[in-house]
Amino acid sequence: MNKVIYDVEQKLRAGEYKLTPRREHILRVILENREKHLSAEEIYNLVKQRAPDVGLATVYRTLELFLDFDIIHSIDFGDGRKRYEFGSEKGAGHHHHHLICARCGKIIEVNEDLLEELESRVTRIYDFTITDHELKFFGYCRDCRNKS
Structure with missing residues (x-):
């Protein structure tokens, strides 16, 4: 530290x-x-x-x-x-995504870049240079889903 x-x-x-x-x-x-x-x-x-x-x-x-x-x-x-x-580190490895529980507000990080193929297509088709992206999934975590 x-x-x-x-x-x-x-x-x-x-x-x-x-x-x-x-x-x-x-x-x-x-x-x-x-x-x-x-x-x-x-x-x-x-x-x-x-x-x-x-x-x-x-x-x-x-x-x-x-x-x-x-x-x-x-x-x-x-x-x-x-x-x-x-x-x-915009554009330099900050490719992680978040799962957000709509009930308790828990936030879980997904430390995989799930959009590499989509980024390549967007860059190629639209001639657009992507420097970063952010993806959020909303739903229910295991604990909240089991309470239902």
Whole structure:
């Protein structure tokens, strides 16, 4: 994790920003919860546990800064809340998809690129260069399906 924090610090410095202690707390929360898709409010609540002086506005500003520097990216799962993931690497391997349970809201990542053939066809037929894609499947997870 320290290498990732160092890399983020260097990226921000190159853009004449600093990785302040508050920003580092926010980054650590995101890194410690990589398997989750946290909203700004959830990040704020986790940061508050370790740094009570960090405000919600600071979390929002930091998330926007991290987005601008491609440190994180946001995803909308159709519930009216942005969720955040560490790392974006647009066009460079960020090909994973999400299964979203319509009942409990559980989000499952599918870490396979299921659209390679379709991307090739679109590129060829429409002369269009694809840099990234996002695919979301909505349905019911095993637990919710078994409750029915």
